[in-house]
Amino acid sequence: MGKAVRALTILCQQTDDDDEDEIFMFCNGQRFWPNGSDGTIEATQGGTWGIYGPIVPFPPEGNVRFSLRDDESPLGSDSLGWVDVSVDEAVGEHQADFDGGGDDGLYTLTYFVGNSDF
Ligand SMILES: [Ca+2]
Numbered sequence: 572m573g574k575a576v577r578a579l580t581i582l583c584q585q586t587d588d589d590d591e592d593e594i595f596m597f598c599n600g601q602r603f604w605p606n607g608s609d610g611t612i613e614a615t616q617g618g619t620w621g622i623y624g625p626i627v628p629f630p631p632e633g634n635v636r637f638s639l640r641d642d643e644s645p646l647g648s649d650s651l652g653w654v655d656v657s658v659d660e661a662v663g664e665h666q667a668d669f670d671g672g673g674d675d676g677l678y679t680l681t682y683f684v685g686n687s688d689f
């Protein structure tokens with residue numbers, strides 16, 4: 572039986588913009604939260620939001636990537652970084668900071684690694 576991962580919540584420790592970001596998330600390059608099209612969440616420092624996304628099986632190469640972006644309409648969006656979850660992580664709940672955005676925002680993802688029937 573394969574393992575899988577599910578994004579649970581996201582915590583904003585620091586926004587990228589001055590007061591409020593408009594965040595949305597991808598899983599393995601596919602936009603899925605807060606919906607699959609053009610939705611965003613207005614994120615402010617200290618807030619936590621539920622994701623409770625799909626249960627995503629690990630691919631053969633073993634990583635699932637969650638990527639976070641901040642809408643900057645009409646000028647596109649900023650990368651706020653990504654979290655790579657490895658199939659080797661223990662079953663249970665984990666936290667990781669979105670890394671590599673190169674800007675000021677700091678967000679923490681809580682996710683669950685389980686067997687694919689969790
Ligand atoms: Ca921004």
Ligand SMILES: [Ca+2]
Pocket residue numbers: 588591592593641642643
């Ligand atoms: Ca923004």
